[in-house]
Amino acid sequence: MTLPNAAITDEVVAEHGLTQDEYQVVLRILGREPNLTELGIFSVMWSEHCSYKSSKRWLKTLPTDGPNVIQGPGENAGVIDIGEGLAAVFKIESHNHPSFIEPYQGAATGVGGILRDVFTMGARPIANLNALRFGDPDHPKTRHLISGVVGGIGGYGNCVGVPTVAGEVNFHPAYNGNILVNAMTVGLAQADRIFYSAAAGPGNSVVYVGAKTGRDGIHGATMASKEFDEDSEEKRPTVQVGDPFTEKLLLEACLELMERDCIVAIQDMGAAGLTSSSVEMADKGGLGIELDLDRVPVREEGMTAYEIMLSESQERMLMIIRPESADEARAVFEKWDLDFAVIGSVTETGHIVLKKDGVVQCDIPVEPLVGEAPEYDRPHTPTAPQPMIAAADVAAPKASLGEVLALLMSCPDMASRRWIWEQYDHLVMGDTMIRPGADSGVVRIRDTDRGLAVTVDCTPRYCLADPKTGGAQAVVETWRNITATGATPLAATNNLNFGNPEKPVIMGQIVGCVTGMGDACRALDYPIVSGNVSLYNETEGTAILPTPVIGGVGVIENVNKLATPALKAAGETLVVLGQPADRKDGWLGCSLYLREVEGREEGAPPPIDLAAERRTGDLVRALIAEGAVSACHDVSDGGLLVAVAEMALASKTFGADVTAPEGAVAHAWAFGEDQGRYVVTTSDPAGLIARAESAGVPAATVGTVADGGRLTLNGMPLISGEELSRRHEAWLPKYMAAES
Amino acid sequence: MKSAIIVFPGSNRDRDMVMALRQASGSDPAMIWHKETEIPDVDLIVVPGGFSYGDYLRAGAMGALSPAMRTVKERSDKGVPVLGVCNGFQILTEAGMLPGALMRNSGLKFVCKTVHLKVETSQSLFTSGYSDGQVISVPVAHNDGNYFADPDTLDRLEDRGQVAFRYVAADGKPGNNPNGSQRDIAGIYNETKTVLGLMPHPENAIEALHGGTDGRGLFDGLVKALH
């Protein structure tokens, strides 16, 4: 450890991830050379993770407001009005780098961090989700990483007692050296009892609550902003260890205190710990903060100001309270056996001043520390358009269509995730209405009939081939998954996972994805209210697939009207909404079919018609509300036949007799990934088709629900439901049980 | 029926239990903080699911030593019925109120899924809402549900009819043990059948929207028996 008074050499500046240009700004702001503590503070505040310096310019283009939005990006989490005086508070956040180095703790603390972001705002977390990306299943590390990440997510969320109700997992060799672990939490609050982070009232006390500060996680925020190299495994000590029990105590204590009138402002100590929390609170209030670091509860002796400020120990919060409330607040935290320490006060100086051992160790003006954080317009090269692949140019498969169906549904990207979600407590709280494995998870809002539908989605292969379309598709996929339950999508959160933004090609992916995302959000009145950016996901120059994950939240007024994918009654008609009746093939470019059957990862992804998307979705929701459809499922990876088969498997009882139009290119019709489609079942197909027609939504009748597990296409047996289910369920458990 | 729920700092199915008891009995249970020693006069005491004190040493070990549990034991000795679910079952065994111990699941993973249980007998306060041998489906959600006792204890439990529920397949035949429990045991009684501990969560299967209502029988039966 360098001593706090060590000379600030060029090397020390570089070690802190600051460029010489950035360092010149530091010198100008301070009017002198910083000491090491001050340099450390600039370093973390100006890291990519905290400052969004590469992405900010583009994030500003996203729609973030709307009639339901109570709080958009910039706070611990986004807040939307969900009716009846209630608000949903939610955000998604990445913990990619730590999870690669130590999968169990990395994923666990990722869940812990996002839970804190949500309950900091006064919300009780009611649902957890996660979006995971792993490398090639054949890569020697993949199995170990899955096992650790899933264990960590479960270990943390299960103990805190928040149900994990939805998620997604993909595999691709591009993630071999950089897995993605994105965790999302949705919380419930009174709409008029939201807590914010802006410091107020000079003279008010700055209070530290939660676990003690140790030397863990020092420089996690800068680690999250650097590429990996072969030495990364040496970075292990910087990974924090989570304590879900303390988190549970902190959650209950904070919510208990929030019922009283004590808290002026509150902020989670996440990445960059005490530094970012105190600086952000001071900045948002336009005030200063003075801290006495000798009063910070520490776990280890002899910690320096530098270490205390940069520690990323978990399960800690910073609050501003009125001095006269201190005793009341302390009593609440003591009831829950948590540390409670007044460590400083709000000042009018506009400076962050830190004292230790009676000496001022840091004195930085807050406004320029935040306001002059670097912001770059990095050069960006658009991704070249990929060729369109005509269905006619993809030969029929050698295997039977039934075999292809089974192959797709048991491939790593589509096989059942039961092995994963059975390790997550998805039922705690007793309000889980739709369990994992459907389009969205749905949790009821206790003591009401309302429910929240929540989902996370992204199709990275589309984003790689055409970032703009891929960015839009991630948005509409979540919108569709929420719609398919009957819920109305209200707002979203995003987690932008990309490679090194200093490379124009990667920056081009970021710009493209964000542009597509913005277009889709505007067209669907579906604003982005919170988010996170994770860049530099590269190992030895190889970047991950562009993975802009979207987390969506929707509301349904009456959970008794929820739609699920499971087929309900034999003899009902299967109708695809959003598909013209005369469509005889399907979009195979960039599809799972092309990759899994032909071994080709190429072609332009299916285009998205946002106006049609909206018309179709609005119709689906109306039909579900009226009870005009008995089951509903959106069509995504693997196409139409896969969607129908999933509906059959979900029912455990029924199958389907599917009919393709005469002259159809069967494999393209069955497995093409045309967007904007839903499969529904109805006992009144004529009425349904007429409704679709008057709404301007194309519709195609594609078969009937069959008794027993039979699956047929144009009268020819495909595969039995039992066999398909067996293969769909078998892949992951078998893979995980195998030797590494 | 008046009831009380013991709340530990890490309890997380205490609120689920409130909903189940409210639906069955029409009244809210008293919530007793683990540091309390006073428990009001009630017909039933429930030790709910969760991770009492983080379960860091052994699941339920520290919960068993809490002040409230001392009072629970006293009441139980006087015949007040006690129901322990999941972590509550672990606490009751650690407290010596039920024999045996709950160990790490044999698959070494947390398991959350719906399982089938066979109701061994309807002749108890807790199971009078079911019929003998009825197969019910309710969820489990635990990391340490692997019931262990020495063979003599297991024989004695069986001889005295102290096995309350066993894991079975949907058709009631043996199979589908989710955690490696000895003799497929999912729940047991004390000798007087006034204490029941079980790993599955009947409180999470009380309404159709939960995906099943088989848990209702336990609460409805209790309300009837303790009326």
Place this chain on the structure above:
Amino acid sequence: MKATVHVTLKSGVLDPQGKAIGHALSTLGFSGVGEVRQGKVIEISLDETDAAKAEADVKAMCERLLANTVIENYSIRIDG
């Protein structure tokens, strides 16, 4: 003084974690690995200066909390 407590599962109690570790060792190519049993080590700093008293105290701790004697054995080492 310092007490070190080893808590292990009684013989005859199935130890799936131990089994998993043993299995992993074999797959890593360590031959000749027999049964593997795992347990816990608990280190306790004590103010007590008398070793016999310290041991008696720690024994009480084991009986009351540190071990579940239904399934676990314990051993105590006291270092001055």
